[in-house]
Amino acid sequence: YFKQIDVLTSVDSTADYMARQWRLSPGVGRVCVAEHQTAGRGRKGRSWISPFAANLYFSIGVELPLGLSALGGLSLAIGLSMVQTINQLAETPVKIKWPNDLLVNHQKVAGILVEANGESHDTSFLNIGVGINWDMQHQQGEPIDQPWANLKPLLVKSVTRNELLAKLLVDLDETLNIYQQQGFEPFSSLWPALSAVYQQPVHIITPQDTYSGTEAGIESNGALRLETPQGIKIFHSGEVSLRKV
Numbered sequence: 001y002f003k004q005i006d007v008l009t010s011v012d013s014t015a016d017y018m019a020r021q022w023r024l025s026p027g028v029g030r031v032c033v034a035e036h037q038t039a040g041r042g043r044k045g046r047s048w049i050s051p052f053a054a055n056l057y058f059s060i061g062v063e064l065p066l067g068l069s070a071l072g073g074l075s076l077a078i079g080l081s082m083v084q085t086i087n088q089l090a091e092t093p094v095k096i097k098w099p100n101d102l103l104v105n106h107q108k109v110a111g112i113l114v115e116a117n118g119e120s121h122d123t124s125f126l127n128i129g130v131g132i133n134w135d136m137q138h139q140q141g142e143p144i145d146q147p148w149a150n151l152k153p154l155l156v157k158s159v160t161r162n163e164l165l166a167k168l169l170v171d172l173d174e175t176l177n178i179y180q181q182q183g184f185e186p187f188s189s190l191w192p193a194l195s196a197v198y199q200q201p202v203h204i205i206t207p208q209d210t211y212s213g214t215e216a217g218i219e220s221n222g223a224l225r226l227e228t229p230q231g232i233k234i235f236h237s238g239e240v241s242l243r244k245v
């Protein structure tokens with residue numbers, strides 16, 4: 001899928017760069033990677049702290065013959081694919097927290113932001129943004145609002161940032177192919193082994209309420225199952241977040 005890779009020193013956000021490139025020439029699958037972002041974005045309108053040359057910040061722009069309803073599963077498939085790639089290189093296993101944070105020992109090492117920049121005739125343009133904490137120092141000023149860790153010290157020694165990016169892109173290309181042909185099904189069986197909190201007590205926080213229960217896996221469309229005393233409740237991503245109890 002990735003016909004072009006733009007390597008940038010500094011950018012506002014690789015996600016915004018990708019959206020602009022797409023408007024200039026739609027239809028070309030491409031990747032951009034930056035050493036620094038001045039306006040990095042996280043999920044739920046948060047900012048993503050992006051110091052120079054410490055981390056990996058990249059975005060993938062692709063067009064897939066899927067409607068927007070298929071995207072919940074796709075963003076989980078991307079997270080699961082990244083966990084598998086990283087675990088081939090990691091001495092400490094990485095796990096996934098629904099919908100798609102990558103954690104090591106319950107500390108966040110990477111986040112994924114999947115945005116759809118448009119849909120026509122059941123084709124979606126996807127903007128997949130990935131931020132990986134690689135070798136970041138504790139930040140002065142704006143604090144990071146959750147426990148986090150760097151990936152570099154957890155990998156086998158010889159792996160460089162560029163090699164990790166290359167492996168992730170090769171595997172994500174394959175993941176997009178599989179998803180396009182078979183949907184989420186081939187990925188769903190990976191969940192129990194790779195979820196950070198499978199069958200553990202969690203809280204699900206929505207803008208209205210907090211629900212407590214046990215993480216009971218995911219539906220075939222990527223929605224989360226929470227086992228509560230009142231039965232199974234299903235949550236779709238968006239404004240929802242999951243906390244370990």
Ligand code: BTN
Nearest residue numbers: 013040041042043111129130131
């Ligand atoms: C999250 O909140 O966990 C998602 C974080 C996604 C950050 C990446 S860094 C590259 C791309 N550009 C952005 O502005 N955000 C994503």
